[in-house]
Amino acid sequence: MIVCSCNVxxxxxxxxxxxxxxPDTRHAKQVYGCLGCxxxxxxxxxxxxxxIDEALGPCAKACCAGCPHSHPPAxxxxxxxxxxxxxAY
Numbered sequence: 001m002i003v004c005s006c007n008v009x010x011x012x013x014x015x016x017x018x019x020x021x022x023p024d025t026r027h028a029k030q031v032y033g034c035l036g037c038x039x040x041x042x043x044x045x046x047x048x049x050x051x052i053d054e055a056l057g058p059c060a061k062a063c064c065a066g067c068p069h070s071h072p073p074a075x076x077x078x079x080x081x082x083x084x085x086x087x088a089y
Contacts, residue, residue: 006040
């Protein structure tokens with residue numbers, strides 16, 4: 001089934017991109033990047049997210065702030081990620 005008519009992406013294309021990207025592919029923007037395109041009108045984003053959640057299975061629902069899939073460990077081995085402040089202009 002075609003889920004993105006702007007880029008002519010099928011549900012199979014999305015599933016294959018998630019499979020290739022693994023659990024790190026959690027957002028529609030990442031799927032577009034894997035497939036070499038970008039969102040045009042955005043009407044398909046919800047459907048793509050639903051396919052991603054389905055493809056990832058239980059991991060999609062279980063992952064949260066402490067999950068290694070959503071937040072890779074800090075390079076220095078600390079459990080807490082580094083905090084960065086944004087500069088004000």
